[in-house]
Amino acid sequence: MYNICVLGAGYMGSAITFPLAKNGHNVNLWGTWLDDEIINACRKGLLHPKLKTKLLPTVKIFSSDELEAAVSGCDIIFMGISSEGFLDVFKKLLSVIDKNKNIFTLTKGFIDDNGKIRRTTAVARQLLNKRFAEADFQWTSIGGPVKALELCRDIPTVSIYASRTDENISAAGKFGTGNYRIIHTRDITGVELSADFKNVYATGMGVVEGLYGPEMAGNFHNFSSFIFNQSILEISRIVEKAGGNKKTVFDNAGMGDLYVTSQSGRNRKFGELIGKGMPPEEVFRTMLEGGELAEGYHTLKLGKIWLEENHPELLGYLPLFSALHQIIFGDMDPFEGLKDVLFKL
């Protein structure tokens, strides 16, 4: 049995408490300063406002000013923060712990680290090494096709845990349930970049949906299938160049995760509204004001810079990524832009 603290009480952070608590671990759930409303509702025993279900009764709830108490005595920390909030929370975490922890991250994505675009994990590794010079980097990145709303409702789910230390692998072996199957891989890069970039490509899948709309009753799936396929090919190229394993992409962490993300959710919705002809910046802002962050927008923007700085030779081999960038940040026509990708294979 572990003492576990989950940081972030949004969708994924809250949902992961379900399999953890079902396994009998002691689970603390800490909400950031953006989660106060959620924490208040849960403390009153109400439905979790995002998951629309009650947390399990054994989960202990902590508000943003109780970080130290929340992590006290915990061996394992789950990061369930948005990539925008990750750095702030992670620095706070490091200031209240006095020894190295075993970290499981649900957060991936790119971070603007003083003007330099870097992967979350790279930033975290550097900060951890600075704080605990002698300690191992005990790090697990969690990916695969997992929607939070389904995880907390026991829909059969597979999740990919990427880590390289025996301690992490052994811990992950104690988190699965009869409906939550955990598979281990050592390919942290493959899992993380798949999870990051799938948001961009799910936006592309949404654009196709929006271009045609429900009145076409799905009679445009030749087009969306091609976009789906091209997405996976492009993610595999990115992962391979970045030192990950292509096989990770052609499996649950890539293909599976893109599938689930492109069927519904915020990134797909973001794309759909663009496909219907709304200006991308306006869609992004309006959704954000309604509490819906379309992560694909940030990954497209920051991911492009990251690619230019780290793998510029790749950009010519990502025609769909480039088209999406021009559709969302330029003035490319969504239909013509995506259709042209057919002839850039």
Next chain:
Amino acid sequence: MYNICVLGAGYMGSAITFPLAKNGHNVNLWGTWLDDEIINACRKGLLHPKLKTKLLPTVKIFSSDELEAAVSGCDIIFMGISSEGFLDVFKKLLSVIDKNKNIFTLTKGFIDDNGKIRRTTAVARQLLNKRFAEADFQWTSIGGPVKALELCRDIPTVSIYASRTDENISAAGKFGTGNYRIIHTRDITGVELSADFKNVYATGMGVVEGLYGPEMAGNFHNFSSFIFNQSILEISRIVEKAGGNKKTVFDNAGMGDLYVTSQSGRNRKFGELIGKGMPPEEVFRTMLEGGELAEGYHTLKLGKIWLEENHPELLGYLPLFSALHQIIFGDMDPFEGLKDVLFKL
């Protein structure tokens, strides 16, 4: 410009006449004895009863008793027949031609050849070799994510043409349009087996849809994503053992085709009704009586025998295929059967 005869006036045979005729080729469309109603409607200038659109006016229409006239003077034959009808039609074709033809097949699947289960292409090759002993096997298998209803409506579409002779490759170069992108591969086995087995796995995707139903508003996509991913992994194992290239499966011919097939259509519907609890045999029969052939049913039945005879060592590595076989031909509970696959990875 080619003189082309398309055999079979159902969905795919009729739809392929659109890009062919748009390229200025002379196109004859021949209907089998099952297509008489379609042929009559098209001759009267009415909508094609399945495609719900008129054929292009340059397409010449031939009824089942006019096979010889239909193929006369044609260099290229497209086979747009169901796999059940393939052998009959192919033998008739061989009886009315006096030299080798360049054949493009939209039909794949398994054939019960006097009790022996064989791939369509293997049977066709043998018959052709017998008829034209000295001639090359001029054969192209067509795959990829192509729904007929969309192809004839100019929805952007990619299609994979698998062939090994210069003549076939060169001809295929003259069939594409601005909305119909043809990609060539030499991997006939990979394209064919992907096209065959995707019908089985699309049935599986349908079962998951049926288990939950529209009232769940898609809140079961963790499960369907896993099933999608597992399907592609299993198809890739089959293709590799049969001498094809795994890469073909992780691309438009496999991943793309399964995507389009699992979003809608007969195989998905067949699975959905099973997921809702109807007896599989009854679903198959009822659909067939309504003119809807769920090919996944036959591929599951014949494909299992083919696997047992040709690659028995594979069966232990196809837990989803085995579960579907037991759900449809045995008495396995659909939910438990599919969920258990999570723990057989």
